[in-house]
Amino acid sequence: MKQQLEILLRCNSENEIVEFKEAKRNYDFNKLGRYFSALSNEANLKRVKQAWLVFGVKDNQTVVGTKFRASPKELQSLKKEVADKTTNRLTFVAIHEIDHSEGRVLMFEIPAAPQGIPIAWDGHYYGRDGESLGPLNLEEIERIRSQSRLTDWSAEVVPSASVYDLAPEAIKVAREKFFQKNPKLVNEAEHWDDITFLNKAKLTINNQITRTAILLLGKSESSYFLNPASATVTWILKDRDGLERDYQHFDCPLLLSVDEVFHKIRNLKYRYMKEGTLFPEEIDQYDPYIIREALNNAIAHQDYELGGKVSVIEFEDGRLCFSNLGLFIPGSVESVIQSDAPESRYRNRFLVDAMVNLNMIDTIGSGIRKMFLIQKKRFFPLPEYELGNNRVQVTITGRVIDIAYARKLAEYPELTLEDIILMDRVQKRKPLKEEQAKHLKALGVIEGRKPNYHISAQVADHSGDRAQYIRNRAFDDQHYKQLIIEYIGKFGTAKRVDINGLLLDKLPDVLDPNQKDNKIKNLLQAMRKEGLIEPEGKSWRKSKTG
Template sequence: MKTEAEIRKLIAEGESLTLEFKSDRNRLPDRELIAALVGLANTDGGALLLGVEDDGDVTGLHQAHRELSGLSALVANRTIPALGVTAESVLIDGTPVGVIDVPKSRQLVATSEGLLQRRRLMANGTPESIPFLPHEFIQRQSSLGLVDPSAAPVVELDVKQLSALERERIREAIRLYGGDQSLLALDDPELDGALGLTTRHEGVYCPTVAGLLLLGKEAELRRHLPAHEVAFQVLHGTDVRVNEFFRKPLLQTFKEIESLFLARVEEQEVDIGLFRVPVPNYDRRGFREAFVNSLVHRDYSRLGAVHVRLDDDGMTISSPGGFVEGVTLENLLTTAPRSRNPLLADIVKRIGLAERTGRGIDRIFEGMLRYGRALPDYSMSNAVTVSVQLTNADADIEFLKMILTHEEKAGGALPVDSLIILSSLREGRRMACTELAGAVQKPEGAVRSVLERLMESGVVDAHGTGRGRTYTLSAKVYRHAGQKAAYVRQSGFDRIQQEQMVLSYINAHGSIRRAEVADLCRISPFQSTRLLKKLSDEGSIVAKGQGKGTYYERG
């Protein structure tokens, strides 16, 4: 059962892909209600609030809809396959509102009249329901992991029409990138079968979609996979320096794009200990993983090119098709590897072009973080595009020295969790375990274990105890970087100093809030609460107001 407060919060957030308002002042027809529920189920599920206007005004349920106990049966009987929803009535200031929860369907759902709908966001950000078109069926099933589009047979093509040159390119890639060496001993038909480049359909061998992408000639690719296109662009301000488009087989496309990219990689060498270490403006391995991901995981049923764009801010790689089912910005680093095109992903791994473990995302993060650059930015991704931006900001040489020194002592490369934590402390200066857990996308217990190892190695210091414990880069790290004073600022002041700072702030400004204490003393919100309580108990300050509006004055 949802509470009135929860429904008010939903209404205040407004309509979205997962929330729809429907007026019931004139009794919403069953046909329109069922269609709206189908649209939610065919998108991401969510809730429909019956008795709420588009602007969020609560007008209530029509008399005919005051009893919602039979609504679930009505919806199941009027949808194919039967859609299971739950419905309840919630009073908002005494006005009844119907709350209908709709699960995300793992198969396409239509009304009994054959109406198939989904929801989308318009250009102004507001949602709308639109027809679910036939060519979008495969996109939906693919995103749910129900079908593998890359394994589908291309029955119009004969295997004899495939390119022998591209097959040799596959063998060359296996040798170059350390792929599955057992494939090199196979003849052409055996290689095609082992990789899944061809399949038997009605007694005749024909290429799969993956086989066409890797072995197809350009004319056949244009004809049978018109969505396959890759663009490489170089911009300087608003000037377009390079704007190349490719519709060639995947390996050939990869080689040509890689050559264009490598021509723009610049390196500076820095002395670290006894060695000179190259520091590139772009990490080669990170680029390779990001670009290969864009080719392998894109939606080949959706028109639009894979874009590789270099500009003044860095490099952006984007591909058509949003994240596959179960992958979000919040679990990108930890979710199990999955692909929209499993066969194509497996082929690329066996060739050696992509990370065999399926954790190529770690390579992308590592390629940015070890040089002291910002995290890869996926925030511009949406339901129809995955986009990652890799900044070309100057490397932090002192941070790189710290990483290399630590790896030399540890006898191995730092895992990506440690790199994220060290990078976060470099940027955030002083952080609690809960904040670091959000950055790493793992439970606090796992993050504490990583922090303990970093503390043992001398690169992280802990401050405080219990829930209020925070972490900074160690005094040794700041000392080697020539920033001794910075460590003192970040490690904070003792309790007596903090109390005097709070009292001085109130004397100067009249009052102080908890957030201002945290900022002033460089402590966590929890620690600032404890500090204010101590001063209140002593009578030095007095709390005024309530809740989030609480502030403190001299006692």
């Protein structure tokens, strides 16, 4: 083990599977656990057997020694303490105690996460980006989990099922959709019986009924073949207060249920005034393509092994939320839009291929991008994806928030769709990454400081939204200080409530109430330090020394 230590000390620096800690005597137990999770997961992803957490060594590989858990009994009890908080009670392979010339060194040998099982510490997954510790991202979690998926759930044969467990009306519609997709096969298909058609459409395997066939074409009473997986799509209608007004469950055959859910959605007419005319434009709140694409994607990519339902929630304020269980395998929506290409792998490959053959979805990779483009052309907010808690949710808004801004922004010639997606985040008050904000500032389309970005004067002038720009733009602090000085000069003193009344409506709209309150507090403290004002009880007055 001394030789192994020397090998680690010769590393140029720490990396995803080696971490050095000085840890002279005390070290935070939970932080140790987070490193255990991160190093174990990274060892799995790097395809090595173990990772190392080394105590008694500085970041620069200088040995300084450690007195962490100096008692042998206390040190060995650490293995159980770690196991109590990790997935599958995983713990150290061994804890090696090295008597180095510069002091005692502890080498914690951490096993790679088992195939298909990412390791959590206290319910949370951790990983490494170089030397940095942080949450394990969704794509990496899915990479580890997918290692155990030697079979495709959707391709599994149901031995006790037969063609008589499928709905005749669903098979009929499946034939129609298949021939819409493959018109050259119409004449040849005249002589196909049902089982031949099902084999050709890749719904069955060698005349055997698959889970995909039951899911898409099965009779309602055949859904038990899929237990404990659920073949249910739930539609819920909620009012403007989020209270449930109506609901309905739809099950097999999902090929037909998709149309039933589509017609259940109250796709009302929406009117807005077109530029240059007195006559209103009337369109459906939701483009039919977007409804079907979002719903079919949820069915195609649901993780059925988790036993949950696909849900469609309709809000009366003009929003649709589609959700399904399972991680978003591409990792991020941005990566899908930028690549605009088919995914290299799918959770339910057999189901996806069948849905393609039945003209339900397309694997060319443009479905999500097309949803964004449709919303952009309608001047509606872009689709909003929430990826977390092992769930994918997309929200579609069926109304214009600010037609003058949205239209001009969509027509702004220098902006790509990717730029408009970032601008949409600014409109929705969503956070931007530092590099995203820097990019938009370079284009001259946003101003402000993190996290309170707002539309720049250039775009405000382009969109005719000059007034909103002024409301969002912060004045120089000196302007606010001068207002306070003038108020105190006129009235002698000012209570905090008076100063709030003076400044709150003058602070930029991008600040929320708490941020405005903190802004005023910071201004007053800055003026006190500058000797301009001083406290008098619960009031402020001009400083005697100012």
